[in-house]
Amino acid sequence: KLVEGFKEKASKLAMPEGVRKVFDEELNKLVHLEPSASEFNVTRNYIDWLTQVPWGVHSPENYDIQHAIKVLDEDHYGLKDVKNRILEFMAVGKLRGSVEGKILCLSGPPGVGKTSIGKSIARALGRQFFRFSVGGLTDVAEIKGHRRTYIGAMPGKPVQALKKVSTENPLILIDEVDKISKAYNGDPASALLEMLDPEQNKSFLDHYLDVPIDLSRVLFVCTANVLETIPGPLLDRMEVLEVSGYVSAEKMNIAEKYLSPQAKDASGLNDVDITLKPEAIEALIRYYCRESGVRNLKKHIDKIYRKAAFKIVTDLGEEALPEPKEPETTETVESADPDVKPASEHLPGDNSPSPGEAGSTKHVTTEPRKPLKVPDNVHVTVTPENLRDYVGPPIYHKDRLYTSAPPAGVSTGLGYLGNGSGAVMPIEVTSMPGKGNLQLTGKLGEVIRESAQIALSYVKSNAYNLGITKSDNEVTLNDKDVHLHMPEGGIGKEGPSAGTAILTAFVSLFTKTKVDPNIAMTGEISLLGQVLPVGGLKEKILAAHRAGIKKLIVPVACKPDIDENVPLSVKKGIEFVFVEDIRQVLYEVF
Numbered sequence: 119k120l121v122e123g124f125k126e127k128a129s130k131l132a133m134p135e136g137v138r139k140v141f142d143e144e145l146n147k148l149v150h151l152e153p154s155a156s157e158f159n160v161t162r163n164y165i166d167w168l169t170q171v172p173w174g175v176h177s178p179e180n181y182d183i184q185h186a187i188k189v190l191d192e193d194h195y196g197l198k199d200v201k202n203r204i205l206e207f208m209a210v211g212k213l214r215g216s217v218e219g220k221i222l223c224l225s226g227p228p229g230v231g232k233t234s235i236g237k238s239i240a241r242a243l244g245r246q247f248f249r250f251s252v253g254g255l256t257d258v259a260e261i262k263g264h265r266r267t268y269i270g271a272m273p274g275k276p277v278q279a280l281k282k283v284s285t286e287n288p289l290i291l292i293d294e295v296d297k298i299s300k301a302y303n304g305d306p307a308s309a310l311l312e313m314l315d316p317e318q319n320k321s322f323l324d325h326y327l328d329v330p331i332d333l334s335r336v337l338f339v340c341t342a343n344v345l346e347t348i349p350g351p352l353l354d355r356m357e358v359l360e361v362s363g364y365v366s367a368e369k370m371n372i373a374e375k376y377l378s379p380q381a382k383d384a385s386g387l388n389d390v391d392i393t394l395k396p397e398a399i400e401a402l403i404r405y406y407c408r409e410s411g412v413r414n415l416k417k418h419i420d421k422i423y424r425k426a427a428f429k430i431v432t433d434l435g436e437e438a439l440p441e442p443k444e445p446e447t448t449e450t451v452e453s454a455d456p457d458v459k460p461a462s463e464h465l466p467g468d469n470s471p472s473p474g475e476a477g478s479t480k481h482v483t484t485e486p487r488k489p490l491k492v493p494d495n496v497h498v499t500v501t502p503e504n505l506r507d508y509v510g511p512p513i514y515h516k517d518r519l520y521t522s523a524p525p526a527g528v529s530t531g532l533g534y535l536g537n538g539s540g541a542v543m544p545i546e547v548t549s550m551p552g553k554g555n556l557q558l559t560g561k562l563g564e565v566i567r568e569s570a571q572i573a574l575s576y577v578k579s580n581a582y583n584l585g586i587t588k589s590d591n592e593v594t595l596n597d598k599d600v601h602l603h604m605p606e607g608g609i610g611k612e613g614p615s616a617g618t619a620i621l622t623a624f625v626s627l628f629t630k631t632k633v634d635p636n637i638a639m640t641g642e643i644s645l646l647g648q649v650l651p652v653g654g655l656k657e658k659i660l661a662a663h664r665a666g667i668k669k670l671i672v673p674v675a676c677k678p679d680i681d682e683n684v685p686l687s688v689k690k691g692i693e694f695v696f697v698e699d700i701r702q703v704l705y706e707v708f
């Protein structure tokens with residue numbers, strides 16, 4: 119009967135010729151094996167997997183552009199580029215009747231919606247969705263499967279995905295391609311390439327199944343925080359869509375139109391008069407959530423509604439329960455439930471448990487519990503004043519360490535932090551009698567250390583021109599030790615972009631001239647004083663804007679980037695100076 123079962127299953131599938139042959143052979147083998155033989159199980163499992171692959175099964179593809187626009191806008195604010203690209207993709211699909219293997223790669227800072235828009239794209243296209251993360255993946259068998267002889271062998275993720283979604287044309291989201299590990303057990307990156315490459319994936323060979331599988335109808339979408347660490351051949355075949363961080367105004371919109379209603383719904387507060395004031399959201403963005411993504415903002419908003427739910431329920435008291443014989447109310451169970459949410463990643467739609475399901479695991483009756491009716495006279499308003507009661511004290515207090523003129527030897531740089539936010543970073547240098555050594559502190563990375571050395575060498579070799587020494591061959595700086603520090607010491611800093619600011623701090627120190635703290639700068643320097651372009655401009659300018667910086671000195675090569683990617687509202691009030699040589703920087707500052 120087992121054999122009959124398999125046969126029936128197989129008859130419903132359009133197995134390719136070769137696969138059918140393997141299937142028949144294996145089935146034949148199974149018939150002649152003793153059920154107690156160990157090989158019996160192995161063979162049975164194998165046939166089972168073979169019949170679980172959705173050979174020839176597709177979900178109908180939806181190329182309705184209007185529908186797609188609606189779905190995409192429903193789930194996400196902004197992200198114009200990504201959305202447009204998807205619509206173009208659909209237009210092509212509509213004209214050709216099929217979409218050939220395209221690999222999209224969404225790249226950007228954490229929490230900007232890369233993973234969740236992947237899911238939304240699947241919904242827009244009417245495809246099944248499967249997601250797996252290759253972050254930290256080291257074993258090639260995760261992708262290619264184990265050989266069948268291996269105990270507990272399994273096919274790799276792509277085959278598992280097909281089984282799970284039961285269609286040959288799902289959207290598979292490969293999360294964190296930039297964090298795929300370097301070879302140590304086979305080469306996962308090349309296996310990934312084999313799976314993604316439209317040239318090869320028509321006949322992807324899984325070690326376990328050992329028959330070619332057609333992955334060419336799968337739409338692959340990858341996500342990454344940075345592009346640098348994606349293996350070259352892989353990156354080459356991808357179409358990269360940059361998703362940059364959000365500015366405050368965008369975050370405001372996302373919070374008001376998406377995060378807040380979602381959180382309200384998830385906390386079962388839909389029918390309750392609860393207002394989260396725009397001013398409160400503004401304060402949240404300014405003093406609690408400065409990173410360029412919105413995940414942290416989402417957590418805070420979730421927390422507000424959760425706390426509100428808790429407050430409402432406890433204020434109502436036990437006697438207000440609809441069914442007094444039950445020990446717990448739905449609401450308390452529910453308000454406790456979202457507690458686990460921030461820890462794991464939740465996508466919209468995932469996080470709206472219907473009140474009945476929320477906590478009713480051990481119920482005798484199957485009847486869903488009725489939601490608690492909150493009386494109409496309950497009103498909750500969250501304002502900047504009472505925000506603290508919900509989310510605790512603010513995390514950020516001020517935007518700058520120095521607001522009034524600091525002593526000579528301090529300049530203001532701009533940094534791009536690991537969490538995707540920009541920051542205004544003062545650079546402090548001092549000197550003391552010594553032997554010309556340079557000491558660096560503030561958890562600085564290799565590249566920053568080199569920038570400091572370059573800057574110091576430049577200053578030393580141009581000491582006379584800079585007005586530090588009185589004659590061209592005087593050596594003053596070699597009898598001093600120099601110490602450079604970048605607060606805050608606990609946060610790691612890396613990258614070449616502090617070059618101009620470091621150099622300015624040195625010049626300020628040795629010429630005993632103060633630098634106006636309203637001037638900030640970013641730019642890499644070469645040993646001979648050229649100013650080279652740097653990245654993260656949008657985030658840095660945002661930080662400068664928040665900190666009330668008046669003048670920003672940036673490499674001229676960054677101008678197109680700024681013109682295109684930084685909203686006018688942010689640039690307003692900042693004077694930009696574009697430079698290509700360090701002398702222009704010093705001229706502006708001193």
Ligand code: ATP
Pocket residue numbers: 193194195196197226227228229230231232233234235341342343372376377412413416463464465466
């Ligand atoms: P990571 O790089 O850390 O994986 P990510 O870019 O994948 O980050 P998501 O998990 O997709 O980030 O997004 C975090 C949360 O923010 C999600 O709940 C998502 O719905 C929400 N979100 C992000 N951008 C938007 C947007 N433009 N509109 C509405 N919600 C958004």
Ligand code: MG
Pocket residue numbers: 232233234293341
């Ligand atoms: Mg993600």
